[in-house]
Amino acid sequence: MITIIKERCVGCSLCVPFCPVEAISCYGRAEVSEACTECLFCLEYCPVGALQEVGFGGKHNGKTS
Numbered sequence: 001m002i003t004i005i006k007e008r009c010v011g012c013s014l015c016v017p018f019c020p021v022e023a024i025s026c027y028g029r030a031e032v033s034e035a036c037t038e039c040l041f042c043l044e045y046c047p048v049g050a051l052q053e054v055g056f057g058g059k060h061n062g063k064t065s
């Protein structure tokens with residue numbers, strides 16, 4: 001599943017239009033709904049690496065730092 005690292009999210013909304021199923025909403029801070037298909041597109045677009053996949057294989061973040 002995709003989670004938002006709340007401490008990192010700056011509420012820029014950049015990730016919102018990239019979600020193909022409109023699962024991300026952002027009102028001050030991003031949130032991911034159950035509509036998320038875990039396509040992982042959004043991980044590439046968050047400038048601060050606030051979107052993170054937490055799944056069976058551990059953690060994966062779109063940013064390396």
Ligand code: SF4
Nearest residue numbers: 019036037039040042
């Ligand atoms: S992983 Fe895909 S479906 Fe889920 S919130 Fe990100 S862009 Fe949307």
Ligand code: SF4
Nearest residue numbers: 009010012013015046
């Ligand atoms: S792109 Fe990243 S920092 Fe911007 S609203 Fe989305 S999760 Fe938050």
